[in-house]
Amino acid sequence: MNAERPPRVLVIDDELTMREFLEMGLGYEGFEVRTAADGAVGLEAARAWAPDLVILDRMLPGLDGLEISRRLRAAGDVGVLMLSARGEVDDRIEGFEAGADDYLSKPFTFKELLARVRAVLRRRGIVLGRVLAVGDLSLDRETREVRRAGRAVELTPREFELLEMFIAHPRQVFSREAILNRIWGYEYAGDANVIEAHVSALREKLGDRERTLIRSIRGVGYSLRG
Numbered sequence: 142m143n144a145e146r147p148p149r150v151l152v153i154d155d156e157l158t159m160r161e162f163l164e165m166g167l168g169y170e171g172f173e174v175r176t177a178a179d180g181a182v183g184l185e186a187a188r189a190w191a192p193d194l195v196i197l198d199r200m201l202p203g204l205d206g207l208e209i210s211r212r213l214r215a216a217g218d219v220g221v222l223m224l225s226a227r228g229e230v231d232d233r234i235e236g237f238e239a240g241a242d243d244y245l246s247k248p249f250t251f252k253e254l255l256a257r258v259r260a261v262l263r264r265r266g267i268v269l270g271r272v273l274a275v276g277d278l279s280l281d282r283e284t285r286e287v288r289r290a291g292r293a294v295e296l297t298p299r300e301f302e303l304l305e306m307f308i309a310h311p312r313q314v315f316s317r318e319a320i321l322n323r324i325w326g327y328e329y330a331g332d333a334n335v336i337e338a339h340v341s342a343l344r345e346k347l348g349d350r351e352r353t354l355i356r357s358i359r360g361v362g363y364s365l366r367g
Contacts (some may be wrong), residue, residue, distance in 0.1 A: 180204030
């Protein structure tokens with residue numbers, strides 16, 4: 142991979158909601174993302190664009206995910222992460238035998254998908270940044286250690302994911318919809334006030350009582366300014 146460009150991810154899925162969810166989430170994480178709604182278009186995009194990873198739905202109309210994975214594997218060396226609502230052992234084995242590097246059952250959370258994306262890329266020699274820092278705030282993705290001004294900060298898993306999203310994209314404004322999709326998953330149907338509760342707890346633990354670190358953008362969402 143050219144170190145001067147972000148990792149390329151091609152999403153092949155016939156479900157529009159899933160394509161939009163992955164394109165938005167992975168785009169926020171710094172990946173270059175393209176999508177295709179069927180196998181034939183996806184294969185052509187893979188040939189023309191040379192992605193580092195293909196996220197592939199198993200149950201596609203026409204050419205199914207298993208056949209697409211076989212063709213991708215025969216054509217060259219590309220990472221393949223297969224998605225499916227079929228998660229039985231035999232189904233996963235079929236996916237691996239068709240050439241998939243990993244297999245993720247639906248429904249899933251974005252954080253699990255992102256961890257698997259990073260793992261597949263890492264096995265292929267593409268390592269994403271481990272330690273993120275903005276000002277006196279730092280976050281280690283591997284050890285899950287957070288520090289501000291040298292002080293260790295203990296966070297819940299959700300708070301850590303929220304901060305990781307913010308610190309990876311300083312000054313970017315995240316809408317509430319984007320935060321819900323990224324942290325709670327595209328199928329989340331609970332109370333949207335959960336975001337405000339977690340941001341409030343995060344500010345308290347980071348000593349951001351003046352709200353100068355994580356800022357509220359009226360009518361839109363939140364942004365980390367450092």
